[in-house]
Amino acid sequence: MEPADTGLRGRLPAGALRPRRHDAGESGLFPREAAALPERQGLRQRFARALHSALGLNGETVVIGHSLGAMAGLLASIDHPAQFRRLVLIGASPRYTDTADYRGGFTAEDIKTIYSAVNQDYAQWSTRLAAAAMGNPDRPLLTQRFADSILGIPPDMMLTILCSVLQTDHRDQLARVRVPTLLLHSRDDDFVPTAVAEYLHAHIPASTLVFVDAEGHLPHVSAPEGVIAAIGDFIAPP
Template sequence: MPLPDPTSSPAARHRVTVHGPADAARTLLLVHGFGTDQTVWNDLLPRLDPALRVITYDQAGCGQCDPSLFVQHRYLNLHGFAHDLAALARDLDLRDAILVGHSFGAMVGVLAALEVPDCFSRLALIGASPRYLDDGDYRGGFQEEDIEQVYRVAMANYSGWADTFAPVAVGDANGPDLAEHFARSLKAIPPERALTILCAILQSDHRQALPKLNHPVLLLQTQRDSFVPLAVAQYMADHLPQAELRLLDAQGHLPHLTSPAQVADALHPFLQ
């Protein structure tokens, strides 16, 4: 695989797209989650305040991000993605931007905000989890055998696993069309990259990072999420110094895809 072009900027490598007025008073940076790319925000974007400058980008290994950037050993944990985001924020000269992150993108946002705190003023985290594996009294939603089963099935037949995973992630109430859309998005990622990212997510434990984040945080959580239990959202609310937990009248792990109007309404007062 060729090395990334050292002369190209982080914005170019991550295919940054800027929406809204370039001279806006407020900037919003959206960080997508696993199995998606920046296009997952398309239904949310028109529902946001048009006075905002909104920045979207593709994380390493996803979408149209420069494929040469994805060197496996760099992305065996979430810190590689967080370093990318921090570099991108510096490249864009962000100051007091508002970060909205989904799922693993939410925790990438937390780690990046700790690395470059002045780049962000507050964070909104959708379906975030600092750890997926149960640990004593901590209920992350998965036991060791559950995670091992995910690895076995995904490694044996990634396409088949994506077809099974997608409807569970989207939620039964949201219908087959959105599940098929998400399955196509999952399968657009080369399996070896997707499996590396999946391992980085499921093996992560960033509980100790939460008390260090002094930014105001809005936690958005659906009523039923098969991958992030409500107990995890409450754990984050209890361990982040400045956090508000808001439950959405929705189900599934991707409410910005399945219920974008609700997500926009929940975000609106936080973005002011």
């Protein structure tokens, strides 16, 4: 459940994990044609089922997921808790849209604007998204690489992903998590405010929250050393 070129593969402590990668794009979960809205909104659940069936999980499995993949891992652990030893959730959010008593980071109008931008000028939107998500304006190569990866996703497929990410709400599932969970978040993330990280920590029973000294929504790319150190401490034998 690790995106390509994150910097994590092969850099965790020797013997700590036997890595297996599950890529949502390669799994066929994202159809090239735009799907009906209810199907889009159930994408995380579909990813969770695919994760469980594809990886041959056992009770020693440690799932490391980012963003949508993080929440898919969380949902899979609820359905099959005995098959997970640890969860590591990077930049996770149970809900991105604000409510009267919850700050997810996006208003309903923000989301409409995003959909409109994708439809109007996908290339320009991809560049802006990459810059906002990556942060670190002094490291433009990171933004360019991320923008290139976004542009490799067809616009209809991207809308499917966005609908699933931005219009779902899994807050009511958090208390059902029974697997020890590490929550890793950047100190400065435009997409997931610190209040969301603290909300997850308050509602997931056996969770540990670590803020990485990083900027942007992809700390495993921009600050892999801090992420690797936190994961190593979390999965090390007692």
